[in-house]
Amino acid sequence: MELVKPAIGLVFWMVITFGALFFILAKFAWKPILGMLNEREKTIADSLEQANKARAEMAALTSKNQDLLNQAKEERNAILHEAKEAADKLKNEMLAKAQQEVEAKIQTAFREIEIQKKAAITEVKNSVGLLALDIAEKVIRKDLKGNAEQLEYVNKLAKESNLN
Amino acid sequence: MITAIKNNFKYCLTVIFLAVFAVFTASANPEEGAKEGKFDAGKLIMEHISDSHEWHVTGEGASTIALPLPVILYTDKGLEVFSSSNFNHGETTYAGNYTYKLNEKNQVEVVGANNEVDAAATDKIWDISITKNVASLFFSAALLLFIFLSVASSYKKNAGKAPKGLQSFFEPIIIFIRDDIAKQSIGPKYERFMPYLLTIFFFIWFGNLLGMIPLLPGGANLTGNIAVTAVLAVITFIITTINANKNYWHHVFAMPGVPKPVLLILTPIEIMGVFLRPFVLMIRLFANITAGHIIALSFFCLIFIFGEMNKGLGLGIGIFAVAFNVFMGLLELLVALIQAYVFTLLSAIYFGAALEDPHHHDESVI
Numbered sequence A: 001m002e003l004v005k006p007a008i009g010l011v012f013w014m015v016i017t018f019g020a021l022f023f024i025l026a027k028f029a030w031k032p033i034l035g036m037l038n039e040r041e042k043t044i045a046d047s048l049e050q051a052n053k054a055r056a057e058m059a060a061l062t063s064k065n066q067d068l069l070n071q072a073k074e075e076r077n078a079i080l081h082e083a084k085e086a087a088d089k090l091k092n093e094m095l096a097k098a099q100q101e102v103e104a105k106i107q108t109a110f111r112e113i114e115i116q117k118k119a120a121i122t123e124v125k126n127s128v129g130l131l132a133l134d135i136a137e138k139v140i141r142k143d144l145k146g147n148a149e150q151l152e153y154v155n156k157l158a159k160e161s162n163l164n
Numbered sequence B: 001m002i003t004a005i006k007n008n009f010k011y012c013l014t015v016i017f018l019a020v021f022a023v024f025t026a027s028a029n030p031e032e033g034a035k036e037g038k039f040d041a042g043k044l045i046m047e048h049i050s051d052s053h054e055w056h057v058t059g060e061g062a063s064t065i066a067l068p069l070p071v072i073l074y075t076d077k078g079l080e081v082f083s084s085s086n087f088n089h090g091e092t093t094y095a096g097n098y099t100y101k102l103n104e105k106n107q108v109e110v111v112g113a114n115n116e117v118d119a120a121a122t123d124k125i126w127d128i129s130i131t132k133n134v135a136s137l138f139f140s141a142a143l144l145l146f147i148f149l150s151v152a153s154s155y156k157k158n159a160g161k162a163p164k165g166l167q168s169f170f171e172p173i174i175i176f177i178r179d180d181i182a183k184q185s186i187g188p189k190y191e192r193f194m195p196y197l198l199t200i201f202f203f204i205w206f207g208n209l210l211g212m213i214p215l216l217p218g219g220a221n222l223t224g225n226i227a228v229t230a231v232l233a234v235i236t237f238i239i240t241t242i243n244a245n246k247n248y249w250h251h252v253f254a255m256p257g258v259p260k261p262v263l264l265i266l267t268p269i270e271i272m273g274v275f276l277r278p279f280v281l282m283i284r285l286f287a288n289i290t291a292g293h294i295i296a297l298s299f300f301c302l303i304f305i306f307g308e309m310n311k312g313l314g315l316g317i318g319i320f321a322v323a324f325n326v327f328m329g330l331l332e333l334l335v336a337l338i339q340a341y342v343f344t345l346l347s348a349i350y351f352g353a354a355l356e357d358p359h360h361h362d363e364s365v366i
Helices: A008-143 A147-161 B002-036 B041-049 B119-124 B132-157 B165-186 B190-212 B226-243 B246-253 B260-309 B311-355
Strands: B054-058 B065-068 B070-075 B078-083 B099-102 B108-111
Touching: A008 A147, A008 B132, A008 B165, A008 B190, A008 B226, B041 B260, B054 B132, B108 B119, B132 B165, B132 B190, B132 B226, B165 B190, B165 B311, B190 B226, B190 B260, B190 B311, B226 B260, B226 B311, B246 B260, B246 B311, B260 B311
Parallel strands: none
Antiparallel strands: B054 B065, B070 B078, B099 B108
C-alpha cells in the first residue's frame, strides 16, 4: 500500500515548508492581525464604557441642574416673601406716622382755634365793655335832657353800635 | 414555460459537453487499447491520488501533456538534480551517478546494466524531488503567504477602522478560531497556540480546496497525502507533549481516583491514547480528502467503463456522473472546511488537555 506509506521526500519538504510558513505567518501575519484585533476590541470596549460613563455623568449633571434650579426658585420665593414683608412693614409704619402727624396737626389746629377763639372772645368782651361804657356815658349824658328824647337816643345808639 | 426552456437549455449544454467528452474519449481509446488493452479505473484513480514526478495535465503514455518537475536525489555519490522530463513519462532511463528509471508507481529506481532493478542501490538513494505534491505544497504556502501578509498589511493600513475586502472575509474566520476553538478548548493560555492553530487551519483548508481544482495550480492530493497529514499530526503531538503539565502525565500514568488493579489496564490504554490521538488526526484528514478524490474519480471512471461497452450507455451514465459529481463537489467544499476545522479543533483540545488545571475538571472537553 503505497498510499499509506509516507514518502520521505514529501516529509522532508513538508517539514521545511510548513516550518517556514509557520514562522513567517506567525511573525508577519498572525501577530499583527491578532494584535490589531485585540486592540480594536479593546478600543470598542473602552469606547462603550466611556459612553456609559458620559451618560451617567450627564444624568448626574441634569439632576444637579434640577437641584440648582429648585434651590434658586426657593431662594427667589424667600427673597420675594421678605421684600413683601419689608414693604408691608414700611407701609404700615408710614401710614401710622402719617396718621400721627395728621392727628398732631389737627390738635395744633384745635389749639390755635381755641386760642383764637379766646382772643376773639376777649376782644369782644373788651369791645362790649367799652361799648357799654360808651353807651352808658352817652345815656347818662342824654338822661339829663328828657325822657322821650332819651329813649329815642338809646334806640339810635343801639342802631349805631350794630352789634353783630 | 421559460423555466422549461431554461431546463432544456441546461440539458442541451450537458449533452453537448458530454458529446465532446465522448468524442475525445473515442479518439483516446484506440491508443489506450493498443497499449494496455482495457481501461483500468483502479490504476487511473491511484495515479491521480498519489504523488508524481510530473504535474499531469492531460493525455496518456507518450502523448502525455505534463509539467516536468525537478528530480532531486541524495545518493552516496552526492546530490543529483535533473528534470523529470528525462524519464519521458517513465519510458526512458536517466544516467547520472547511477542509472535511474521510474517504476509504475512513479518512484525512482536504480537500474543495473541489464536494465534490471538494483534494489540495494535503490534503498540507498533518498528521493527529495520536487514532486507534484511538493510543488503544490510550495504553491499553497506561497498563496497563504501572499493572502495573509496582504491581510496583515491591510490591518496596519486600516488601523482603527472597519475591515475591508479580503481582510473582512478572513476576520470572522480568525475570530472564530480564536473565540470558538482556542479560547473554548485551551482556556486562558490560548494565546501562544493561536499562530499554530491559524496556520494549520488555513493550510489544511487551502490545501483541500486546491486539491479540488482539477487543473494545474491544484489537482494534487496534498492534504490527502499521508506524509503531509503525518507531519501536521506529529507537530500537534510535539506541541502537546512539550506543553503538557504534571496533571496531564498524572492522568496518563496514574489516573486519579482509580484503584490500583484497574490502573494496570488503564495506564497502557492511556499511554496508547497519547500516540493514538495524533495518529487518528493523521488518518482522519488523509482518509477524508483521499476518499473525496476517489469518489469524484470513480464517477468519472464509470463514464469510461460504460463507454467501453457502449458509447450511448457511456453518455447516459455521463449525465448522471456529472450531476452526481457536481453534488459531490459541493459536499467536498463543505468537507474541505469541516476537516480543517476538525483538525484545528482537535489539536486545540489536545493542547487544552495538556494544560488542564488539576483543580477543576471540565467534563465538556473530552
